[in-house]
Amino acid sequence: MTTTDQETRPTAEDRSRFEEVWARPRGWRRALTSVQHKSVGTRYMVTAAVFFFVGGIQALFMRVQLAQPEQQVLSAQTYNELFTMHGTTMMFLFAVPFLEGLAAYLLPLMLGARDMPFARYNTFNYWCYLFAGIILYSSFLVGMVPDAGWFAYVPLSGPEFADKAMDIWLFGLALAELAAIGAAIEMIVVVLGMRAPGMSLDRMPIFAWTMLCVAAMIILAFVPLLVGSMLLELDRNAGTAFFDVERGGDPLLWQHLFWIFGHPEVYVMFLPGAAIISQVVPVHSRHRLVGYPFVVAAVVVTAIMSLGLWVHHMYTTGLPPVTLSFFTAASMSISVASGVQVVAWITTLWSGRPRLTVPMLFSLGFLFTFVAGGITGVMVASAPFDAQAHDSYFVVAHFHYVLIGGMLFPVMAGLFHWWPKFTGRIPSARLGTVSFWLTFAGFHLTFFPMHLTGLWGMPRRVFTYDATLGVGLLNLLSTVGAFVLAAGFVLAATTLLVALRRGERSGPNPWGADSLEWAADSPPSSPNFGRIPVVGSRAPLWNPPPQDPELDGMAAAFDHAPQNVRATPFTTVLAARPGTAAVQARPSLWPLVTAGGLALVAVGLLVGSVWVVAASVLVIVAGFVAWELQNERELGAGEAREPVGGRYPVEAPGPRSPGWWGATAAAVVLVVAVATVAFSLLFLEVNAPVWPAGETLGRPWLSAGTGVALALAVAAAWWGSRHGPLDHAAASEARGVHLAATATAGLAGTAALALTVAQWVTSDLDPTAHAYDSGVLTLLGTQALAIVLGLGITGCAVVARLTHARDVRPRIMLQNSAMLWTGVLVVWAIAWAATDLVPVAVV
Template sequence: MAHETAVMDERVYDAHPRLKGVFTSVQHKVVGQRYMVTAFIFFLVGGLEALLLRTQLAQSDNDFLSAESYNELFTMHGTTMMFLFAIPFLEGLGTYLLPLQVGARDMPFPRYNAFNYWCYLGGGILLYSSFLVGMVPDTGWFAYVPLSGPEFADKSMDIWLFGLTLAEIAAVGAAIEIIVAVLKTRAPGMSLEKMPVFAWTMLSVAVLIIVAFVPLIVASVLLELDRTVGTAFFDPDAGGDPLLWQHLFWIFGHPEVYVMFLPGAAIISHVIPVHANQRLAAYPFVVVAVITTAIMSLGLWVHHMYVTGLPPLTLTFFTAASMSISLASGIQIFAWIATLWLGRPRFTVPMMFALAFIVTFVAGGITGVMVASAAFDSQVHDSYFVVAHFHYVIIGGLLFPIFAALYHWWPKFTGRMANPVAGHVSFWLIFLGFHITFFPMHLAGLWGMPRRVYTYDTYMGVEVVNLLSTIGAFVLALGVLIFTAALVYAWRRGPQAPRDPWGGDTLEWATDSPPSSSNWPTIPVVTDRHPQWSSGEPMSRSQRAMHEAFDRQPATFRATPLTSVLSAEPQGTLRLAEPTYWPAVPAAGILVIVLSLLTEVYWISAVGAAVMVAGFIGWSYRVETDNNETETAPIGGFPVEARGSRAIGWWAAWCAVAVLLVGVATIVLSALFLQVNSGSWTTQTLDAPVLTLGVGVAAGAGFAATRWGAARCVPEEHTATGARGTHLTAALASTIAGVIALVLLGAIWFGAGLDPTVHAYNSSVMLLLAIQALAVLFALGATVAAVIARLRQTRDLRPALVLQNASIMWLAVLLGWAMSWAATDLMPRVVI
């Protein structure tokens, strides 16, 4: 029963109006919509670029585009679709939907969510500014070395690398948000076995992003250092290897295919049951298939490198792995077919796109098994057969599900119904146009047409199939145009949508269309995997207590429940962030730094760094202002602040540690790869044992100090104030330790006498020293946040929690130091 005093004001969840809200809004629905709209605009631009490419290839010896223009458009088309459309759109969909599906009022870190969007937008604008300055990248969206190196690529490649890195930083940040949201903000009772498939999938994909996308960021840094500083990571004459770029790129690139496919498949796992009015068949097997696919995708990158001269045993292993992953995908396909068979399908627009997905992806999967064979791949590699396979998998596995999702959830997004006639017309144009475009490419590839060429001779005999592909591309584009117009018209003038127009099964269909500012005035309690199709079971005592505690409460600030990871038992309360300008400030500072490096006006980077640091400090100050004493008292007995794994920051800190350690491990393994494969690797070591040990001791001291400070408080009494001196002492000690570590790293740097432009070993050592210094700076930043918390708060628990997060960051510094020491001193001695 709801409390009679429940008076929650929905206005506390509203964004600021008009122009102010553009820069201050942090609500997940607003940020998610921005992601999706921005990504879809990039999709339309990328599609226009594809039409220009197909027009050039419509006939032999065509001069519609020059070779240079073709390469530029080809590069930007691939970059746009892979980096600016696919992943950002899916993360935007997750940002919007996940809180609704798991029964939360927002994402766990709304301001960080907004910061990630600003980084993504800045990266996209930077990439397309290349057209304005006449320096459009032309090395392909894969940027293979040495064509992307300093010898062959101009400043346009630097624009590509910086823009790409900003977009990837945003993707990794969004992944951290998703992990914490799914694990800790689910509604009471939504245990793991009751989670929607979309939540399971986004959790798996978020982990995959951290493991796979960080190596791409590292690869971009290595290439940019080669281009600007003169390091030798990819220079074979100095111990480097161009093949390192391919390994790092495809360690990202092949998992990215599944980062796109798995959410697309999850969309289908929601659309088909709803529009067939049947529970998803074999739910446990589908979840296992999702997790298995995510794990296996990390071991398939050599699938793209069969013709690079790898040993036969390696080819055999990756052939088997590439074929085996199709089994996990097959489980999901059979589950969908069984659901259709058991249900009563309605051939709505979302269902039509879902069926098109199954047909198209199965066809792409068949050719995928073909190219998984090293023998067959060696015959069709770099031919249009691979182009056809790639688009069947990507468009079949991603675009059709996105179109299904838009029509399926458009009433929820906008409160308006999209026209079904326009939807069906657009579907058939898109479906037929797609197959007319890409099926003939299989034939063109088998008949010998190479990909990545801007023209071809008549004697090749592929003019007819190329003309057919071009016609299909324009039919496809017409379908997309009608689809887009239908959605825009529905948004502005479509008929009002009921709360649940499709008879959905998951929690988002229990909210208004569009959802209210708070999503859930009263937090739901979940007792079934399909809460909308089940009357449910009685609440437990703790579930009822949380349900009543959040029944239109609190009234003056934003909050959502925290629950346990496995069983979603009520544990505490998360105070959600208010709207503010601060997330946009450090993002702007980062963009200024990037622009200064591109223009080589280096003094401006100091201004950008100042803006970035000021933004983060102001952000931290605002956090502590929000977490004031009067609004951190327990809500209904559920604490707003808790220590250990019950603290939301604890999970975020460990995700940040994972990102840092994956980055360090990527550099270490890259050095090991060069050492093993280089014919001119040095036996030299850093040979600074005292200074190196000193860095480790300083990192350990920083960890010990912050850990000691975090332990000093009385968590049962949220107003306790007896540990102020201890916290400040711990912060001061860890700050001193950090400064000492930086000084020692500087002494090693200058004392080693290593020129990073001479040999790849020197480049690796200097980069590892730099990454250690960067890790120390991150840990110092966390320590500064603890100082701000201590100075702003009169009680103990909040500063102790921030010190706890800082101790985790110091532990990451210590682990990163150990890995770096192994690479700079141990491996050169033991690996020949």
């Protein structure tokens, strides 16, 4: 179908072909191959919910043990194992994955898109997350359950005090973090480029603004934890010395890397919860959110400030007073941004006509609970008070008030709010109300007494306590409250599940909501929107769409179209004006195969089998190659290359392409990872009692040659990406140029890899001798890994060139290659500075 100035309505045959191209696989194939965002988001949420209930059962066992002093229901070892796995499950397997699953489901619907930008990659992230959980819980099957705490402080988690169980924890954690970082890339691209025509940044839902900020936080904060996990695993199994004081290491390095992740993690959980409240309260108050610009500003400020608060968790580690004063002020200041959001919600309630629906009840419960947790947060932000309460149950009470109040209550509000959208049925209001009161009462009965037990002297992280402390009654109340809280969650889950079959049918928009997800069917069809909506305000369902011929033209062009390829509009970043069409992936098995290969690498390393690791690497390579071939094969068909409606090309270079944003985000991830290793080396140099003064890598020609080779790879890829016509109807004019560019970039990258390996081999450094040697060789290793990734995307550009008869797709893949090679060049610059420039400058 084509669109001219005179709009043409799709015929019944057009609609049928459109639905067919978006149809989901059936039967067992859907579970293994479906890549559609609603399927993936549902898998995330269901899997995370299972882990939540497992973690909750672990918490109940611990509460039974602590119900009375000097009980022996659990041994000290069993308690430590449950304590470690409870925290690990809730932080790494439930909270962030559930929120990312909710975002994967809702963001395309809220933004007026048909899918996530890289649907197969989105599925790959889910499989990595699932395998991470399986690896972590396999520890129970082999009798090696991690017991060093969910924070894994060194040296308790080091080779001296922890057995193979810690390796299981580290590999599971690495896969989970890899999945979270990949999901963050997806969220950034979908929010920035896949909004409905007319949905400018100042018209985006608060949930979209928040997930954009959260995604940036994940990249900047989760990558350091991934690097820290790698360094600890190297210490444990390769003999490096990053955390060994006697060889120049420092256990505090782990705490810095962990809490650089850990404190933003709190806001990665809280901000989406707050965003849910910002979506729920206006709808159930029948009033637009008051102070929208201030709420957006508060979210952005909170995200930025959260990245600089990690020392808040390290007040008792002997840091200088000036450092404590700075982080005290920063920790207290961030509460102002949270307060802005609280004021906006209260004002919206006051200005509207609130309905005491189940979502509203959980929202009000959140407000009360989070404000109470925020007050104690200001208390522990003070270094003198924290020094007294840090290792007591007061802190346990505080962070459960913040995390459960700031995340679980909003999640329950969101589930009851969006359940009609997910399922097409409304949960029972009566059962939902009872579940709220059980949850609310159980929560406060569980955690409020912990403030008192902490102030009365009960330490945390202990499996029993002395009767003379006088906190037995309070602990008994907390245990009773935990079972009431569990009953509330079980009833809520039962209510939602019963509604799947017996709930009242909802219709598309039972709450009279204002955001775009309620414009779709309930439950949504596979493509979400047959005709892409046009947006003219922050409340598109409460206000008529704008009369804009350009926006209407794009909506008409995508009206049940195209019918030969999955596609959705890709609009400009600021104003969401019409731009291009983003091609969406079809079902595929290869994301599962590739993620399975990564999991098998972890298994091979755990069992010490070189053959398993080698075979797993082959599976990964084969999976990625087949994945890329499928991508290019789907894009290679002539009809799949035609502009949608004759006006919106399905491929375009620069920021008009999702791949450009994805390659840029991948380059940023590489740079953050290597910068983390470099700053770790600098931290050790400043704090180690003995450090090689002024010593450099001593291979200036090899280092310079590596930089030159990488610069050549960047130049070649950029040169190739600028040749060839963008007209999809034109024959290839730059095939030779593209092949020459990819060959040059590939040879230059191979030379850079060889020179990096040569620096490693010819150096006289021993990674087991000193932390300096460990750090330098680790920098070279990460640089080599980055070069391998650059070679991989160059290989993808070669496949694109050999597959396509026209020049647009090869140009775009060369452009993506150039973006990643630029990141690799920055990686080299950081490594070179850390190994050669900084040591000389310090001297």
